[in-house]
Amino acid sequence: MLSGLLKFVLGVFLAIAVLIGSGVAVALYFMNRTAIPPTRPIFSNDSPALQTKSPKATDKEITPSSSSSANPAASPTEPPEALPPGAYRGRVSWAEGLSVRAEPNQDAERIGGATFNQKVIILEESQDKGWQKIRLEGGKQEGWVKAGNIERVE
Structure with missing residues (x-):
C-alpha cells in the first residue's frame, strides 16, 4: 500500500515535470x-545604385561593345x-541605414539619410x-552620423 502511494506521487511529479519542461521548450x-527579423524587401525606388546596375547589365547583353566604346564608359568613373x-x-x-544630422548630437535636425552599403567619405570625427x-x-x-556604423573601404 505504501509503495503504491509512493509510485502514484512520484508519477504525478514526473508528469508535471514533463509538462513544464515541454512547455518551456x-x-x-x-x-x-x-526574434529573427525578416529579410528587408528591396524595391526598385529604394536605392539608386540598384537601378543603375541592372541597365548596365542589359546594355552589355544587348550590344557587344568593342574596346573603343568601353573606354568612354569607364573614363567618367576612373578619376x-x-x-x-x-x-x-x-x-x-548598419542594415537599416543611417540618419544624417546637421550637428553631432541626437537632438539635431535630420537633414538626410544614407542607405545600407552606400559609399560615403568620412571627413572628420x-x-x-x-x-x-x-x-x-x-x-x-x-x-x-553616429560612429561605429560605417566600415572603412580602401
Missing part, C-alpha cells in the same frame, strides 16, 4: 523564431573624387569620437 522555440586631408572612404554597414562627419559619395550632402 515550446515557448523558447517560438520566442527564438519570432575618384579628391579627398580632403585626413578623410577616407567607407560604406554604411567629433571630439568625443561618438560622431563622424560624412559626405555622401557622388553628392554634395554633408552631415553627422
